[in-house]
Amino acid sequence: MSSNDEFIQKLDQIWPEILETDDLVKVGLYPSMQAAYYSRKLGRAPEYFEVGKRIFYAKTAVLNWLRSAKRNEKDTQTQKTA
Secondary structure: OOHHHHHHHHHHHHOOOEEEHHHHHHOOOOOOHHHHHHHHHOOOOOOOEEEOOEEEEEHHHHHHHHHHHHHHHHHHHHHHHO
């Protein structure tokens, strides 16, 4: 199991079912709240929903996003070596 897999597994164990942006910043997925904001606007963030002005993420959406990003990274590396 890679360190990325271990990281995702640990997040799955400790995170609640619903997350806020600061939860993603705290574990280092974004360097700041502003970076998370821009990622959402560019469509480079996990699926989210808004309640008033607050942003929420389902834990499963974030974990799937992380797994997808990991797969895309591997595909890019494979294409570069081909």
